[in-house]
Amino acid sequence: xxxxxxxxxxxxxxxxxxxxxAPGDRLVGLLRRVAQRDRQAFAQLYEATSAKLYGxxxxxxxxxxRTDDIVQEVYVAIWQKAAQFETGRASPIAWMTAIARHxxxxxxxxxxxxxxxxxxALAQTPSDAPGAREHAERDQExxxxxxxxxxxxxxxxxxVRLAYLxxxxxxxxxxxxxxxxxxxxxxxxxxxxxxKGCLAS
Amino acid sequence: MTDxxxxxxxxxxxxxxxxEAEERDAVSRRRRLEPDLDARILAWEARLAPLGxxxxxxxxxxxxxxxxxxxxxxxxxxxEAPAASQHRAPDLAQLAALRRRLRFWxxxxxxxxxxxxxxAVVLIAPLGQTPDEPPFxxxxxxxxxxxxxxxxxxxxxxxxxxxxxxxxxxSGKSYQLWIKDASLGPDPRSVGVLDDDLSLDAGxxxxxxxxxxxxxxxxxxxxxxxxxxxxxxxxxxxxxYLYPTDRGAPQRL
Numbered sequence: 001x002x003x004x005x006x007x008x009x010x011x012x013x014x015x016x017x018x019x020x021x022a023p024g025d026r027l028v029g030l031l032r033r034v035a036q037r038d039r040q041a042f043a044q045l046y047e048a049t050s051a052k053l054y055g056x057x058x059x060x061x062x063x064x065x066r067t068d069d070i071v072q073e074v075y076v077a078i079w080q081k082a083a084q085f086e087t088g089r090a091s092p093i094a095w096m097t098a099i100a101r102h103x104x105x106x107x108x109x110x111x112x113x114x115x116x117x118x119x120x121a122l123a124q125t126p127s128d129a130p131g132a133r134e135h136a137e138r139d140q141e142x143x144x145x146x147x148x149x150x151x152x153x154x155x156x157x158x159x160v161r162l163a164y165l166x167x168x169x170x171x172x173x174x175x176x177x178x179x180x181x182x183x184x185x186x187x188x189x190x191x192x193x194x195x196k197g198c199l200a201s
Numbered sequence: 202m203t204d205x206x207x208x209x210x211x212x213x214x215x216x217x218x219x220x221e222a223e224e225r226d227a228v229s230r231r232r233r234l235e236p237d238l239d240a241r242i243l244a245w246e247a248r249l250a251p252l253g254x255x256x257x258x259x260x261x262x263x264x265x266x267x268x269x270x271x272x273x274x275x276x277x278x279x280x281e282a283p284a285a286s287q288h289r290a291p292d293l294a295q296l297a298a299l300r301r302r303l304r305f306w307x308x309x310x311x312x313x314x315x316x317x318x319x320x321a322v323v324l325i326a327p328l329g330q331t332p333d334e335p336p337f338x339x340x341x342x343x344x345x346x347x348x349x350x351x352x353x354x355x356x357x358x359x360x361x362x363x364x365x366x367x368x369x370x371x372s373g374k375s376y377q378l379w380i381k382d383a384s385l386g387p388d389p390r391s392v393g394v395l396d397d398d399l400s401l402d403a404g405x406x407x408x409x410x411x412x413x414x415x416x417x418x419x420x421x422x423x424x425x426x427x428x429x430x431x432x433x434x435x436x437x438x439x440x441x442y443l444y445p446t447d448r449g450a451p452q453r454l
Contacts, residue, residue, distance in 0.1 A: 042273075050260070054259045067261075068262065071269075072269050078422075080276075089210065094247070098216075098250075099252070106225060109225060110222060145248065149428065161252070163219045164253075165255065170220075188219060196248065
């Protein structure tokens, strides 16, 4: 491939070597190729990440039809924005998941899903999903976050999880805990500050 | 509570997902112009990301990839870009070459760092040195959807042409066009303030060297009436996207 002039100082094109590269490195390589409009790399990136992104969006939107639409939108955005991905700012999967989460939450704010049950939602949450615990324990950052979450009062921890994982708005959380929205906002802020302090310690 | 606390909590709630629709829209606009806010959002994304490990992976239906690929094909063909639809579909190889140059520009200057996101990133680049190469138009987009402005530049004559697409005059505000290039120093330089009818003097780039124009980036920001009081973009900037176009085509949108 003939590169643009002076591009020798640019980060080298990565050709993924699945056997040796860490999964994140492979994704970085795929994203770089996608940024150069490589359709094959795009299909590989989709294969490697779609279950994670689909699960993330489905958890928030609950309906497969809407999830299909949003995941489509998300991968189109990834195709268009791949050149904006920077390794220094986030891991590839974190970057892609953030795009998916924000798209799902935006959709849920535009058109709320049918009210659903907090108990049911939370029941999915703790680390009893197969593989989740194992994955989390590999990852020191994940362990620290979970340790810090454990330090929150149980009801605040539930609010954080319902918001982050299920996309609940302040108003939905307020209805769930039967408190004014402003109270929930205050609780969320306290919980977030406590988490930040705990993670920084 | 201090302002810094406020902005940190705004970032945190944006990432957590608890803001209402309008607040979310406002934050997603603001982060493009406020490096501090953007950095805080990224920091919160990183803090909370491990929570997402708990989400069960779910395989999408078998036909979703094909659906996405069809959609991308339509987009690449220009079907979805109203401003580009009257031009020939961009040649993918040309587009790829342009994107490589754009990425190089970002890497080489750190333009994609949070601080530089203040300015829209638009590169007007000829693909070759031959005079027959088509001119390029920069399409300034908001929210990655409808083009807001198109800017075409004829490098030979240094004539520019700004055309609003979906952008409309904003009462009590002015749009201002900026140019940025390493040779002009670290900060963007004003090209001019758009008139009330959103036009700009076609000769506004006459003092710039064509070589510089080839590699410069452009941005459009929203400023107080008459333009930025500080000489630097102070208001929301509109991001850009690139389309090659037929020679002479930008004149008719």
